[in-house]
Amino acid sequence: MYPFSAVVGHDDLRLALLLNAVHPGIGGVLVRGEKGTAKSTIVRALAALLPELEVSQHCRFGCVPGTTDCPDAPHEGVERRPARLVELPVGATEDRLVGSLDLEKALTEGRRAFQPGLLASAHRGVLYVDEVNLLHDHLVDLLLDAAAMGRAHVEREGVSVSHPSQFLLVGTMNPEEGELRPQLLDRFGLTVAVKAARDVAVRTEVIRRRLAYEADPVAFAARWADEDAHLKQQITDARARLAGVSLPDGELRRIAAVCAAFEVDGMRADLVVARAATANAAWRGAAEVEEVDVETAVRLALPHRRRRDPFDEPGIEEQQLEDAMKQAAEHASEPDEGPDDDGPGGGELPEPQDGPRGGGNAPQDRPAPEPAPAFKARLLEVPGVGEGAPGKRSRARARTGRVVRSSTVDGSGLHLVDTLTNAAPHQAARGRSGPGLLLTAADLRKAVREGKESNLVLFVVDASGSMAAQKRMSAVSGAVISLLRDAYQRRDKVGVVTFRGQSAEVALPPTTSVDAAATRLKKMRTGGRTPLADGLLKAHRVLEIERLRDPRKRPLVVLLTDGRATSSGLGGDPTKDALKAAGLLEQTAVVVVDCEQGHVRLGLAQKVAEALQGTCVRLDQLSADHLAGVVRAA
Numbered sequence: 001m002y003p004f005s006a007v008v009g010h011d012d013l014r015l016a017l018l019l020n021a022v023h024p025g026i027g028g029v030l031v032r033g034e035k036g037t038a039k040s041t042i043v044r045a046l047a048a049l050l051p052e053l054e055v056s057q058h059c060r061f062g063c064v065p066g067t068t069d070c071p072d073a074p075h076e077g078v079e080r081r082p083a084r085l086v087e088l089p090v091g092a093t094e095d096r097l098v099g100s101l102d103l104e105k106a107l108t109e110g111r112r113a114f115q116p117g118l119l120a121s122a123h124r125g126v127l128y129v130d131e132v133n134l135l136h137d138h139l140v141d142l143l144l145d146a147a148a149m150g151r152a153h154v155e156r157e158g159v160s161v162s163h164p165s166q167f168l169l170v171g172t173m174n175p176e177e178g179e180l181r182p183q184l185l186d187r188f189g190l191t192v193a194v195k196a197a198r199d200v201a202v203r204t205e206v207i208r209r210r211l212a213y214e215a216d217p218v219a220f221a222a223r224w225a226d227e228d229a230h231l232k233q234q235i236t237d238a239r240a241r242l243a244g245v246s247l248p249d250g251e252l253r254r255i256a257a258v259c260a261a262f263e264v265d266g267m268r269a270d271l272v273v274a275r276a277a278t279a280n281a282a283w284r285g286a287a288e289v290e291e292v293d294v295e296t297a298v299r300l301a302l303p304h305r306r307r308r309d310p311f312d313e314p315g316i317e318e319q320q321l322e323d324a325m326k327q328a329a330e331h332a333s334e335p336d337e338g339p340d341d342d343g344p345g346g347g348e349l350p351e352p353q354d355g356p357r358g359g360g361n362a363p364q365d366r367p368a369p370e371p372a373p374a375f376k377a378r379l380l381e382v383p384g385v386g387e388g389a390p391g392k393r394s395r396a397r398a399r400t401g402r403v404v405r406s407s408t409v410d411g412s413g414l415h416l417v418d419t420l421t422n423a424a425p426h427q428a429a430r431g432r433s434g435p436g437l438l439l440t441a442a443d444l445r446k447a448v449r450e451g452k453e454s455n456l457v458l459f460v461v462d463a464s465g466s467m468a469a470q471k472r473m474s475a476v477s478g479a480v481i482s483l484l485r486d487a488y489q490r491r492d493k494v495g496v497v498t499f500r501g502q503s504a505e506v507a508l509p510p511t512t513s514v515d516a517a518a519t520r521l522k523k524m525r526t527g528g529r530t531p532l533a534d535g536l537l538k539a540h541r542v543l544e545i546e547r548l549r550d551p552r553k554r555p556l557v558v559l560l561t562d563g564r565a566t567s568s569g570l571g572g573d574p575t576k577d578a579l580k581a582a583g584l585l586e587q588t589a590v591v592v593v594d595c596e597q598g599h600v601r602l603g604l605a606q607k608v609a610e611a612l613q614g615t616c617v618r619l620d621q622l623s624a625d626h627l628a629g630v631v632r633a634a
Contacts, residue, residue, distance in 0.1 A: 002213055004045035005227035006220070007038055008206045010178035013192040015271040015280075016300050017046050017143030018231070020168050020189065023279035027272055028147060028169030029191025030132070030180075030304065037194045040130055046170075047085035047126050049232045051239075054078055061120045061163050071114060071163050076245070077098040084125035086118050088143070090134050093399060095137055095413075098146075098154050099161070114161045119143065119152040122167040132171030133180050134512075136390045140180075143169065144187040176513055179488070186265070189272045189302040198228075238282040239483035245281045246288040247274060250332040254294050264305040273297045291332070295325060312336075374478055375623045377486040382455055382589040387556045391454025392490040394554065410587050411446025418445040454491040456510055456546055459483070460539045461521075462561040463500040464530035467595060476560055476595050477521065479622050483558060484517055493553065495542055496520055499535030501528035502567060506538065510546055532565035532608070533574065536581035543588060556589045559612070560619075562596040563604025582611035593622065 007014065031039045055062045056075030063070045065078045088097065099117035118127070119142075127143065129135060146152045149322035152165040171188065173180065185191070197203055213220040222455040255277065259270045260447045276297035281289045303316050318627045382394040390398060399412040430438040459480060467476065494517050496509035507518045536559075543555050565574040590612040594605035597619070609616035 001048060001221070002041050002045055003221055003224035003228050004042065004049055005231060006209055006213070006224045007042045007045065008209065009197055009202055010038065010042060010192075010194055012300065013039075013042060013194055015296070016190045016192050017043070018049075018235065019276055019279040019283060020170075021046065021050060021235050022282055023242055023275055024166060024168050026275045026279060027187070028171070030185070030188035030191040031170065031194060031195070032175055032191060033172070033194035034176070034196065035174055037196050038570060039194060042393045043126075043128050043170050043172060044085060048166075049228060049235060050083035050125070051232065051236050052080050052082055053124055054080055060116050061165075062123045062125075063164055064124075067164065069162075069164070071161055075194065084121060085128050086122040086125060087275065088118055088127060088129045088135070088139075090131050092135075092139065094139065094142065097106075097142055098152055100154075106462045113570075114154070114483060116163070117152075119146050119165040120163055123163075123165050125167055127167040128168050129169075131173060131177065133173040133175075133177060135254055137502045138390075140184055144184065148187065176511075176516070179513065185304045186268060190276060190300040192300065193303075215409040234283070237285075238279070239557070241285065242279065242282040244287070245278050247278055248288060249260065251277070251289045251291070254291065254325075254328045254332040255297075257331040258294070258324050259302070261324040261327055262302055262306055264302060269305050270303060276301055291325075291329070294328075295321075298325075313314075340480055374482040374485060377479075377482040377622055378617075379486075379592050380457075380483075380556060380558065380622075382554045382556050385450070386453050386455075386552065388453035388455065388550075388553045389491075390451060391492060392452045393455050394453050395494060395554075396451060396453030398449050402450060403447045404450045405448050406445035407448050408445060411448045413447050415445040415447040419443055452490075453554070454493065456493045456495065456543075456550075456553050457483070457487045457508065458495045458497065458539055458542060458555055458557050459517075460497045460499070460535050460559045460561075461507075461524070462530060462532070462535070462559075462595070463498045463524055463526045464564075464566070465500075465527050466530050466562055466564045467526065475597075475619055479583070479593065479619055480521055480560065481518060484521075495546075497535060497542060498524055499531050499538070499539050500526065501531070502534075503531055504535040504538035506542060510542065529567035530564050530574075532561065532563075532568045533568045533577035533581040535559075535561075536578065536585060540581070540584040543585075554589070556591070557585060557612075557614075558591050558593060559608070559614075560595055561605055561608065562594070563602070563606070563608050578608065579611045584607060586611075586613045588612075592616045594618045 004014075013029075013031060020026050020029055031043070033039050053062065054065055055078070056065050056067065056070075056072075057077030057079050059067075059070065059072045059075050061070055061072060062081075062084075063075065065075060067073060067075070097117050098119055100115050126433065127147075129143070146165045147167065147169045150164065150166045151162055154161045167190070197206070209220075230475075238239050246510070252274070255270055255273045259273065273294065277289045277293040280293040281287075284293070286293070295347065298321065299316070306316065310321065379393070386394055386396040387398055388394075390396075397410075403415065404416040415525070419439070420437065422445060423437050423439050426440075426443075427438060431439075432438045461476070461480060484494060491512075492511050493510050494508070495506070496508040496517050497504055498507045499505075507524060508517050511517070539557055539559075543557075546553065546555065565578040568574040568577040590609070592605050592609035592614055594616055596602065596605060606616045
């Protein structure tokens with residue numbers, strides 16, 4: 001394993017991991033960064049620095065000797081072992097994470113027994129989730145709940161078990177592959193953004209060390225053994241000092257003032273900053289928390305909590321942090337007089353100044369207008385039942401979700417009740433005597449589950465002159481942002497095709513990073529003629545490519561247009577060519593958003609929807625509050 005001390009740079013990441021090793025109550029670390037930045041390397045190296053553990057012999061949960069609230073209690077004997085690094089793969093099931101009924105004992109011995117999962121293995125160690133942003137949401141919820149409570153609760157298949165599960169949670173992710181929901185971001189104690197160094201000397205040293213490690217891993221690790229041993233002893237000493245570190249009232253007020261100034265939601269941020277500041281003081285060898293500890297904790301604990309919207313950039317600007325700390329200093333020096341009856345305290349951060357807007361103002365090449373306020377979008381759903389990746393949009397057969405029936409042919413996992421029900425009438429004929437059941441292959445029933453899947457949502461946006469009236473295009477932009485936010489929350493893959501002038505272009509190839517889609521839309525140019533046929537053809541080509549990549553991910557095309565067609569890349573009549581191109585998408589779920597406004601309506605978008613065999617809704621009907629119910633594209 002690559003030594004922790006040998007990693008070049010990444011000081012913030014190293015500190016965040018070490019602080020969590022000192023005080024696991026901080027809540028773990030989320031590491032955000034581009035590929036190839038040693039995220040996984042440094043996390044895996046951390047486990048070697050954690051002090052050895054005293055555990056109860058023969059305890060499947062690795063409990064502290066003398067623990068009574070463990071399913072394996074009472075314990076006998078004590079042994080020592082290293083702290084574990086347990087990796088949770090992206091494709092893990094709920095059973096693998098939390099544990100499940102031990103089917104072997106249930107079927108052969110006729111008794112209920114619990115098979116522990118990864119949450120049990122990670123107790124008192126490190127639980128590492130690579131590409132946590134790609135992990136199924138329900139699994140993220142389970143492991144974050146366990147991390148917050150320090151216990152895992154399992155209620156399933158007749159098994160009711162609660163066991164200790166305290167671990168250092170570390171997740172890594174590449175933002176280009178999609179974001180975590182803000183609610184889940186908040187559950188990680190600290191976050192660090194890592195980037196590859198641009199300094200030539202630093203990059204040279206990274207290459208030199210990596211090549212040396214690959215040439216002789218044992219010798220390389222031996223070179224750094226003393227440094228790693230020193231860090232390991234520092235962690236042990238800091239843990240011993242932690243309980244004696246005091247947090248003065250002035251620093252408490254400083255923490256509260258900074259969190260209030262950044263307007264973070266809830267009180268979790270305040271608690272995390274307090275714990276991280278205390279751990280940093282213990283790491284420094286100080287007896288009490290000081291301003292430097294609070295500032296360090298704020299840098300690590302608040303950037304991801306300021307992200308309230310999927311399209312907000314994470315992070316804290318240096319000037320904002322300086323201003324907040326200066327204002328907080330005034331509160332730190334004040335006597336504690338209790339809460340202010342006039343309202344919440346805390347300073348206000350200066351509003352960031354908008355930079356100059358670029359782009360020309362020629363009639364045929366206008367910058368995209370500022371979008372109208374976003375809203376909660378209605379659910380646009382693909383009809384039928386799919387088999388795509390878990391999400392929150394359309395119905396699908398899934399490995400998780402509610403059990404709808406049993407089957408002898410397809411399904412996910414064993415349908416225990418129906419298996420036993422089918423086997424029970426045949427026990428006498430099979431000569432059963434004693435406990436347990438005699439089963440045959442014909443008795444086995446699989447559980448058919450139904451859940452929700454994510455989809456590929458392809459936005460096809462008319463950016464031509466017929467749509468470029470400032471008010472209309474602003475409304476369209478606001479609608480697209482609302483739909484993108486909805487796609488983000490439902491874990492969809494999104495793409496954007498725009499058409500204007502003489503052709504269409506793929507403004508954003510399908511991706512799970514919807515904030516990238518929002519960025520591209522903000523830069524979208526408008527004006528020119530309306531090549532509707534070319535836009536539909538471009539959408540068809542994008543979908544064909546995506547079907548080859550993932551045949552199970554069902555697409556939903558959202559076409560935003562007023563229905564006009566004034567040019568065609570096919571050389572014929574623009575309207576007729578558009579209707580012909582629509583025929584290529586007739587097997588695809590399509591929702592046409594009619595962007596035509598005014599008292600006189602030509603109804604052209606409705607005709608396009610009919611040619612596409614899709615559903616047509618008006619722009620003002622996209623709000624979930626405007627019309628109740630669900631739009632099902634047909």
